[in-house]
Amino acid sequence: MTTTKLISVFGASGQQGGGVVEALLKNSNFKVRALTRNPDSESSKKLKEQGVEVVRCDDSDSKEMIQDALAGSYGVFCVTNYWAYFEKEVQYGRNMADAALAAGVKHFVFSSLTPMNKISEGRISVPHYDQKYEIEEYVRELSKLNSNTFISSFVYAPGYMQNFLTFYPPKKNDQDGTFTLTTPSDPNGKPLDIGDISEMGYIVEGILMDPIKYSGAVIPISGDCLTGPQIAEIYTKVTGKTVNFNFIPPSVFRNLKFIHNSDAIASMYEFCNQYGAFGNIDKSIAPKIHKLKSFEEFLIKNNVKLE
Template sequence: MGETVVVVGATGKQGGATAAHLLAAGWHVRALTRTTTSAAAQALAAAGAEVVFADMDDPFTLAQAMKGAHGVFSVQPAPHDPGAPLGYDVETEVRWGRAVADAAASAGVAHFVYASLVEAAERTGVASFDSKWEVERHLSSLDLPTTVLRPATFMDGLVVSKDVLDGSFAHLLDPDTKYQLIGVDDIGAFAALVFADPAAYAGRSLTIAGDERTPRELATVLGRALGHPVAYHQIPLALIRQHDPALAEVFAAPSPGERADVPALRALHPGLMTFEQWLSRHGRARLAEL
């Protein structure tokens, strides 16, 4: 501990969670951002991180940021992420992911952790899944000790509409389809665990989730948290296709990714959250914002 870990995407969800857990574990965090004066960047600096400007389309800034680093945590926005830059697409995601990996390899970092997603274990034909698969393929061609984290669906992305306050939880999945979930904070916790034990994780991928629920069950849990019934409503895929074809493509495709072994993961990280625990620790604040 005390060595430097570069965190790409440090002002975002996964990068921010990783930076927080690394700081708590005693690492020196070098947080990369394109906007060092943003509120999120200033909060990282106040927490003890070294905030550094870098642009993933500028190899020089990446090379400067990697100097002397022990490790790198790399994550790029998903193409359908509302917070992604204007004009961002799957080609940009692949280009940025490769650029960060190349800079880390050139700098000789000891451990590289890439945040992918559960569906990226193989080519699927879905562009926003295969972009991460392409980055993983590039990583495998480098002389760079790497761990790939493959998180399941984010719990943090479920409560995004104030309709839930009025008793309606909407999603695209069949009401009785079970799918795995993880809190973003737990992704940061696993990243910190991986950096702390490189011998156990370098050269491996780790599929991570903290719970497995159906949309109907999630609506019930939300209702208990809010103190009033919440009903589940499935959004017709055709409606989504009219407004966001790329997002519709994600949900129309089968989900071939590996299943996470949640009990084994909880043994590694005893604080791994269920959906109820995530609501209690993080979700209530989100509900209050709505």
């Protein structure tokens, strides 16, 4: 008789954690515990209605408090929030890993990111990427020191397809009724890896189902790899509206003060234009675990229209 395994999910009300919760709820091998700073929020209430156990826990809690919140968990999905804690993210991430180990967690799945500073040999620093990689290195060391009891695996998020609906939506040109998509993705550089971030959940599910196979693995998620003009062409095909692409160089984007975090985003695109979002990391694993949507499929599923 198979024992149902409890998986605790950090960031369960966010895009990554929410996708993990959704995928795991469909798998009878797992029970889900959502870790959230506010168990009384509307999103927490919805999770409870789905049969999810909701426990108060925040990244900034003490190691002991996090350990208590993880008690009884077989596995953990951990995503940290740079934009909430900035330079403290690394220490909080280490605390979460230490707490998981102390709580007897067997499999720790961490949402890391490409080490842009390391790959570019110090030329391009992107803190919200590089700090997650620092946490990844720490988790790897914990697994090495506790190899018989503590497995770790790592998923890397792509550019969110959702951002092309919210952060970079095509803008209508009043003069002729066409639309323009503007991003710092260089048409002459590397294509951009993008994905429906909700599908991360199915990759995490696959990792948790086969811990030995994915022990120590780095699994980037990429449903499509496209240049800016190709993204515009797909928008045109799906919506029936003419969408043109406008490249704004990272050096210009960096100085757009009306864009929140424009400097970090510019550095991220500077890296991606030169090396691709994942450098030379193998992208073939995730599609073998779960069929990932193309950008065209994503737009169709979301019934995207341009008005």
